Amino acid sequence: MLWLLFSLVTATHAELCQPGGENAFKVRLSIKTALGEKAYAWDVNEEYLFKAMVAFSMRKIPHRETTEISHVLLCNVTQRVSFWFVVTDSSKNHTLPAAEVQSAIRMNRNRINNVFFLNDQTLEFLKIPTTLAPPLDPSVPIWIIIFGVTFSIVIVAITLLILSGMWQRRRKNKEMSEAVDDDDKCENFTIENGIPCDPLDMKGGRINDAFMTEDERLTPL
Amino acid sequence: MEKARPQWSNPLQFVFACISYAVGLGNVWRFPYLCQMYGGGSFLVPYLIMLIVEGMPLLYLELAVGQHMRQGSIGAWRTISPYLSGVGVASVVVSFFLCMYYNIINAWAFWYLFHSFQDPLPWSVCPLNSNRTGYEEECEAASSTQYFWYRKTLNISPSIQESGAVQWEQALCLILAWLTVYLCILRGTASTGKMEQLANPKTWINAATQIFFSLGLGMGSLIAFASYNEPSNNCQKHAIIVSLINSATSIFASIVTFSIYGFKATLNYESCLNKVILLLTNSFDLEDGFLTASNLEQVKGYLASAYPSKYSEVFPLIKNCSLESELDTAVQGTGLAFIVYSEAIKNMEVSQLWSVLYFFMLLMLGIGSMLGNTAAILTPLTDSKVISRHLPKEVLSGLVCLINCAVGMLFTMEAGNYWFDIFNDYTATLSLLLIVLVETIAVCYVYGLRRFESDLKAKTGRTLSWYWKGLWAGVSPLLIVSLFFFYLSDYILMGTLQYQAWDASQGRLVTKDYPPYALAVIGLLVASSTMCIPLMALGAFIMRHLRKGDATPVA
Numbered sequence: 224m225l226w227l228l229f230s231l232v233t234a235t236h237a238e239l240c241q242p243g244g245e246n247a248f249k250v251r252l253s254i255k256t257a258l259g260e261k262a263y264a265w266d267v268n269e270e271y272l273f274k275a276m277v278a279f280s281m282r283k284i285p286h287r288e289t290t291e292i293s294h295v296l297l298c299n300v301t302q303r304v305s306f307w308f309v310v311t312d313s314s315k316n317h318t319l320p321a322a323e324v325q326s327a328i329r330m331n332r333n334r335i336n337n338v339f340f341l342n343d344q345t346l347e348f349l350k351i352p353t354t355l356a357p358p359l360d361p362s363v364p365i366w367i368i369i370f371g372v373t374f375s376i377v378i379v380a381i382t383l384l385i386l387s388g389m390w391q392r393r394r395k396n397k398e399m400s401e402a403v404d405d406d407d408k409c410e411n412f413t414i415e416n417g418i419p420c421d422p423l424d425m426k427g428g429r430i431n432d433a434f435m436t437e438d439e440r441l442t443p444l
Numbered sequence: 445m446e447k448a449r450p451q452w453s454n455p456l457q458f459v460f461a462c463i464s465y466a467v468g469l470g471n472v473w474r475f476p477y478l479c480q481m482y483g484g485g486s487f488l489v490p491y492l493i494m495l496i497v498e499g500m501p502l503l504y505l506e507l508a509v510g511q512h513m514r515q516g517s518i519g520a521w522r523t524i525s526p527y528l529s530g531v532g533v534a535s536v537v538v539s540f541f542l543c544m545y546y547n548i549i550n551a552w553a554f555w556y557l558f559h560s561f562q563d564p565l566p567w568s569v570c571p572l573n574s575n576r577t578g579y580e581e582e583c584e585a586a587s588s589t590q591y592f593w594y595r596k597t598l599n600i601s602p603s604i605q606e607s608g609a610v611q612w613e614q615a616l617c618l619i620l621a622w623l624t625v626y627l628c629i630l631r632g633t634a635s636t637g638k639m640e641q642l643a644n645p646k647t648w649i650n651a652a653t654q655i656f657f658s659l660g661l662g663m664g665s666l667i668a669f670a671s672y673n674e675p676s677n678n679c680q681k682h683a684i685i686v687s688l689i690n691s692a693t694s695i696f697a698s699i700v701t702f703s704i705y706g707f708k709a710t711l712n713y714e715s716c717l718n719k720v721i722l723l724l725t726n727s728f729d730l731e732d733g734f735l736t737a738s739n740l741e742q743v744k745g746y747l748a749s750a751y752p753s754k755y756s757e758v759f760p761l762i763k764n765c766s767l768e769s770e771l772d773t774a775v776q777g778t779g780l781a782f783i784v785y786s787e788a789i790k791n792m793e794v795s796q797l798w799s800v801l802y803f804f805m806l807l808m809l810g811i812g813s814m815l816g817n818t819a820a821i822l823t824p825l826t827d828s829k830v831i832s833r834h835l836p837k838e839v840l841s842g843l844v845c846l847i848n849c850a851v852g853m854l855f856t857m858e859a860g861n862y863w864f865d866i867f868n869d870y871t872a873t874l875s876l877l878l879i880v881l882v883e884t885i886a887v888c889y890v891y892g893l894r895r896f897e898s899d900l901k902a903k904t905g906r907t908l909s910w911y912w913k914g915l916w917a918g919v920s921p922l923l924i925v926s927l928f929f930f931y932l933s934d935y936i937l938m939g940t941l942q943y944q945a946w947d948a949s950q951g952r953l954v955t956k957d958y959p960p961y962a963l964a965v966i967g968l969l970v971a972s973s974t975m976c977i978p979l980m981a982l983g984a985f986i987m988r989h990l991r992k993g994d995a996t997p998v999a
Contacts, residue, residue, distance in 0.1 A: 255733035
């Protein structure tokens with residue numbers, strides 16, 4: 224009689240937890256990938272811990288505060304390590320809706336990961352999407368700041384160069400006009416037959432236009 | 445009173461300017477690609493032969509012409525023969541087109557440089573999609589570096605017809621790039637650039653082409669630089685030095701690029717293997733860590749025999765990972781510089797530092813090239829008395845920069861990269877070959893090789909050896925003519941021209957045909973520079989005839 228009851232219970236349990244069953248989720252762990260040499264073996268005790276974490280997550284949902292570890296059923300554990308699980312209600316006849324289980328797991332995903340020293344990629348709940356961390360978005364993008372700095376430096380350098388070029392030209396014009404003044408001064412000083420004396424004192428010298436400059440060596444058309 | 449021509453303060457400055465012009469982005473992203481596609485180390489043989497037979501002589505010729513005539517390209521060729529001023533104009537036109545599109549590369553380099561100061565580097569992670577459940581699909585389909593290039597930097601449209609709007613971020617970077625160029629040219633020329641060109645099937649053709657364009661012949665920049673030399677300068681020595689350094693830089697850059705290729709290929713191969721291992725482990729619920737790269741084939745065989753039906757389901761998803769096929773994928777141009785290199789950098793330690801250094805280097809190379817290109821335009825303009833009387837040099841440089849910047853906004857639009865490829869591939873290929881051919885013939889046969897030789901001897905005091913004479917008069921023109929016909933026949937045989945468009949849904953490039961107006965632009969680009977030569981010759985002929993007609997009644 225007892226044996227019959229036992230087999231009935233396990234049969235019901237088996238029916239509730241099935242690969243691809245209603246409200247069932249597949250879990251996949253990659254312990255060796257995550258931990259390498261420090262990997263622990265997946266045994267019945269780890270399964271118990273997993274059941275405890277799922278029950279803990281379910282308890283955080285309103286109206287499910289009485290979920291027990293025995294309500295969480297695991298089946299089809301493979302070498303991979305992967306298995307399916309369902310959460311049943313207190314009567315152990317029905318499974319809790321997938322949406323509730325999903326939201327419970329999502330809310331506590333971080334804590335479940337940390338218990339097993341895994342992360343979202345190595346402890347996968349298939350069909351439960353992970354919430355990815357949002358990227359840091361500073362109010363002013365960094366590149367604009369650096370662009371602004373470079374831009375200002377270039378503008379300042381251009382302005383300085385243009386201004387210094389103008390000053391140099393003004394100074395040269397002043398020198399040339401001074402040279403012209405000296406010219407007049409010299410002519411006023413000593414003129415004989417209209418030719419100024421001391422032409423060698425002048426800085427510029429004179430250009431003899433009768434002598435061809437280099438550029439005009441080749442006669443144009 | 446004639447103003448004295450400005451001069452380099454010492455010959456070393458001139459050499460550095462030429463090197464800076466010749467060494468440019470093509471050394472980094474074209475030469476290594478050619479090496480890989482045409483036999484690796486053995487490509488060096490045709491390359492070095494072409495360097496000695498074609499590169500050095502033509503470089504020497506251009507420097508000698510510039511130094512002897514002491515004018516920019518237009519004035520120099522007009523002095524040699526009035527019918528040939530078209531050659532100078534053609535050079536200026538080509539340089540103008542080059543200036544228009546080349547600076548966008550510097551804009552991209554600035555963009556990447558400014559984005560290198562973040563942790564993590566923005567091209568190393570995919571952004572999240574709208575409901576934060578996964579990554580953006582385009583990023584998943586392609587890779588994070590490709591996504592950053594095609595979506596965040598270019599915001600590329602699916603085809604050249606869909607122009608889209610001007611991207612303000614790129615426009616800002618372009619303006620900054622032009623301001624930097626203006627800053628550098630404000631006080632005098634000092635830079636050089638290089639050009640990378642279309643591929644051609646044969647190895648020797650490619651070696652010849654690479655040397656030709658790598659040295660920047662025919663653009664007028666070398667003539668411009670040399671025109672500021674003292675007449676007695678030994679430009680033969682400088683020509684050899686510049687071409688050797690240019691080639692040495694190319695070879696050095698290949699060594700670096702090959703190690704980057706290898707690194708990336710190994711990374712991709714290992715990630716491919718890991719994906720296959722994960723797929724098999726999950727499908728067959730094998731023990732985690734059981735499948736490794738070494739026993740993969742064995743286990744695959746075992747699984748195929750033990751679970752045939754399940755294996756046949758999974759089989760189409762299993763990719764054949766091969767290191768050779770990863771190594772065979774060679775990339776050149778902007779794809780190499782901005783995708784492959786940035787992918788390699790993101791996997792290095794302290795990636796921000798390497799990223800900053802790398803994009804700073806790209807900037808230096810690019811700005812160096814731009815300075816040579818602007819010199820090619822500005823020197824003839826400042827030489828012309830008409831223009832330089834009315835406009836001071838600063839205003840002239842500013843105007844040139846402004847016009848080029850305005851036109852360059854075309855390349856910041858969504859379809860801008862497709863137009864960039866058009867300009868990059870077609871502006872200078874045929875035109876430069878024709879220009880340099882006419883230059884060589886002009887110096888050797890119109891001006892007279894003996895006359896040129898005696899001029900050089902009078903100025904520099906050294907005789908021209910038979911080696912240079914033979915190459916200038918015979919070998920180099922023949923080579924250029926054969927290159928020219930090869931390109932022409934290649935274009936004609938290829939049929940409709942096609943381009944690579946980025947498909948956002950698939951996350952890869954697809955081939956499309958150019959629309960008719962794009963083909964018209966290509967034709968215009970080629971024609972506007974090459975037609976200068978015959979048109980100006982015709983114009984000079986007509987002017988001469990008219991003047992003779994006026995002169996005869998008086999005589």
